């Protein structure tokens with residue numbers, strides 16, 4: 001074979017190899033020939049509060065694997081993707097609530113297995129906080145089944161003492177006590193509260209189907225009071241209540257267009273409880289949960305997104321998908337208020353398998369918005385703060 005023939009052959013082989021690589025590359029990266037998805041367009045990680053519903057719906061509707069990938073990118077840009085916050089939630093006052101939230105076994109309107117109880121004694125609360133800390137929790141959240149704190153001066157004073165004592169244990173302290181006035185929020189801030197949970201639950205449109213005893217605007221007012229007091233806001237919702245996709249998008253839109261995004265956004269999947277109006281709801285599947293978490297991660301990039309109630313129904317691989325999608329907080333402990341939660345040992349095993357590490361406490365959150373509290377609490381009786389309403 002002549003030199004020219006050998007050169008021609010080498011050129012032909014090189015050309016064939018280049019064409020093959022181009023074909024393989026095109027097959028491996030089809031996005032190079034496809035318009036970017038809505039999730040990709042919005043995965044620049046910029047924190048915005050001017051989202052339109054259409055933009056959020058388009059992100060939500062992105063093909064699932066692309067949505068997952070884009071959300072994971074945003075997650076890495078704003079957070080350590082291996083650090084997961086562990087919060088422990090304790091019901092300090094269970095059942096007998098006068099509200100009619102149709103998913104809740106603690107409402108006195110429904111016949112459920114939950115029995116009403118008084119406010120837990122100090123020893124029980126502090127013991128639970130100590131155990132939570134030993135188990136690796138950095139945030140302790142206390143929940144009371146109340147509409148609001150009005151007329152509960154003594155109980156509120158007791159809770160303020162719980163907040164101060166647990167904060168002194170070097171734990172973030174969170175509470176969910178129903179609607180708050182501005183002075184009540186300021187008193188909680190003064191006692192050392194880190195965060196306050198008040199969920200919007202669902203979209204404004206679907207909300208009246210779920211709750212009739214308080215309005216959406218009352219919920220937003222409590223969130224505003226919490227924000228104004230310089231307390232970190234924890235607010236999210238529940239899927240699986242019979243809502244439409246537009247309602248899920250509507251919930252995310254409400255949260256993502258608040259003047260500031262909540263620092264924590266819990267995403268709950270309904271655990272239907274017998275006796276509630278929601279008892280026959282079909283369970284949410286993992287893909288709905290992943291889609292909701294990933295969309296929340298993209299539209300509220302700097303918030304903690306909490307994989308919350310309903311986690312017990314998901315396997316470790318399914319939970320891993322949620323962490324990939326941007327979840328970076330969970331509730332630990334055997335119970336979530338009154339419903340079951342994942343066992344502590346199972347969570348430790350999952351952390352080991354996935355290489356997750358517990359997120360350290362952040363006591364600075366909300367501090368820059370600190371506003372000096374009003375005169376109350378004004379006196380001390382028997383070691384307890386007493387609030388003047």
Ligand code: SF4
Pocket residue numbers: 097098099100101104105106107144145146147178
């Ligand atoms: S969700 Fe809260 S406010 Fe609603 S019924 Fe249950 S305890 Fe009461």
